[in-house]
Amino acid sequence: MATPQALVIDDSRAMRLILGDLLNQLGYETHEAGDGQQAISMLEEDANIPSLALVDWNMPVMNGLDFIKAVRGQNCYTNMKLLVVTSEAEVGHMVEALTAGADEYLMKPFSSEALASKLEMLGLRHA
Amino acid sequence: MSEIHPENYSHLRNLLFERIAVNLPDDKAYLAEARLHSLAREYTSGDINALIEKACNDPEDELRCQLIEAMAINETYFFRDPIFNESFTEHMLPNLMERRRKERSLKIWSAACSTGQEPYSIAMLLEDRFPELREWDVQIVASDFSRKSLSKARSGRYSLTEMNRGLPARFMALYFEQDGLEWQVKKPIRDKVDFQSINLIQQWPEELPAFDIILLRNVLIYFSLADRNLVLSKMRRQARHDGYLLLGAAENLEKCSGFKPVQASKYGSFFQPT
Numbered sequence: 001m002a003t004p005q006a007l008v009i010d011d012s013r014a015m016r017l018i019l020g021d022l023l024n025q026l027g028y029e030t031h032e033a034g035d036g037q038q039a040i041s042m043l044e045e046d047a048n049i050p051s052l053a054l055v056d057w058n059m060p061v062m063n064g065l066d067f068i069k070a071v072r073g074q075n076c077y078t079n080m081k082l083l084v085v086t087s088e089a090e091v092g093h094m095v096e097a098l099t100a101g102a103d104e105y106l107m108k109p110f111s112s113e114a115l116a117s118k119l120e121m122l123g124l125r126h127a
Numbered sequence: 128m129s130e131i132h133p134e135n136y137s138h139l140r141n142l143l144f145e146r147i148a149v150n151l152p153d154d155k156a157y158l159a160e161a162r163l164h165s166l167a168r169e170y171t172s173g174d175i176n177a178l179i180e181k182a183c184n185d186p187e188d189e190l191r192c193q194l195i196e197a198m199a200i201n202e203t204y205f206f207r208d209p210i211f212n213e214s215f216t217e218h219m220l221p222n223l224m225e226r227r228r229k230e231r232s233l234k235i236w237s238a239a240c241s242t243g244q245e246p247y248s249i250a251m252l253l254e255d256r257f258p259e260l261r262e263w264d265v266q267i268v269a270s271d272f273s274r275k276s277l278s279k280a281r282s283g284r285y286s287l288t289e290m291n292r293g294l295p296a297r298f299m300a301l302y303f304e305q306d307g308l309e310w311q312v313k314k315p316i317r318d319k320v321d322f323q324s325i326n327l328i329q330q331w332p333e334e335l336p337a338f339d340i341i342l343l344r345n346v347l348i349y350f351s352l353a354d355r356n357l358v359l360s361k362m363r364r365q366a367r368h369d370g371y372l373l374l375g376a377a378e379n380l381e382k383c384s385g386f387k388p389v390q391a392s393k394y395g396s397f398f399q400p401t
Contacts, residue, residue: 097296098300114288121293
């Protein structure tokens with residue numbers, strides 16, 4: 001079976017490394033983007049659509065919410081699960097993200113166990 | 128951290144067995160050292176042996192209760208195992224509701240609820256997936272022996288770490304409100320759960336009703352065979368004849384337990400009275 005692909009979108013390099021590391025441990029091959037716009041460019045350039053995108057909320061150029069809206073506006077990304085990973089813990093943000101089409105929401109700081117639990121909730125396999 | 132003397136470890140094991148029927152194996156002294164650390168810091172300047180001696184000699188029961196509570200396993204989280212999303216909501220609950228349609232009554236018992244995530248998960252699930260139950264007489268009883276766990280359960284307040292474990296974001300947005308660094312279950316959901324102090328190996332309250340669903344997940348594994356049989360025979364009397372007993376994924380029952388398996392999945396096993 002092919003290694004599942006995940007896209008990590010976060011403006012913090014340190015966070016991208018941490019998330020990438022955790023996802024690698026869970027059996028994912030990861031790709032990184034520093035903002036929503038860069039993530040969209042990467043998706044457009046690559047024919048392989050990742051099964052999962054981890055999306056930060058606050059980012060320059062294009063934030064997480066706009067990325068979710070853009071992606072959910074295109075049919076080809078329907079199967080890509082969108083997990084918002086953010087320190088924005090307000091219910092209002094959560095509702096906005098879910099309404100825009102995010103599949104789940106994980107609040108920072110979190111444990112690797114919490115990430116694995118969210119992937120399970122999304123029906124995604126992990127090691 | 129101080130090491131527990133064998134005789135103190137033996138006192139501790141006896142205490143746990145007598146009060147909550149938990150069999151602490153010979154070789155788990157390190158667990159006791161870790162779990163009693165903060166209590167020892169509070170009462171005996173970090174000396175765990177002094178703590179156990181003090182608790183055993185205390186004319187009051189208070190410290191012994193705290194010792195037992197500190198040793199108990201409180202592992203729980205919202206929607207623990209996807210059992211709630213699969214067999215429970217797709218099959219068991221709809222079938223049971225069909226059978227109870229005339230009496231419009233459903234009684235559920237989360238029999239070792241720890242800090243409350245299990246009964247609140249059920250309350251949220253019923254509210255979200257089965258709105259017609261709002262017109263029914265639905266009773267969710269949640270019990271535990273630990274006063275500390277029950278106090279937290281009643282408050283319905285959870286940390287970020289607890290919120291991140293197993294709780295779907297949609298439910299978080301619908302049924303919780305943020306209060307500083309914590310989140311609290313909204314009152315209408317809190318009000319649906321009746322928390323009671325019950326020690327499974329001691330006498331149960333006489334007013335406990337007959338239950339349609341009993342959740343006793345990941346509890347029996349800590350008991351001796353004799354205590355397991357004792358609790359199961361009481362559960363058998365407390366369950367309605369066509370009700371269900373839900374155990375954890377790793378648990379099974381002997382043929383003579385008074386329950387027969389009706390469904391097993393990798394997330395849990397369902398049993399019905401024989």
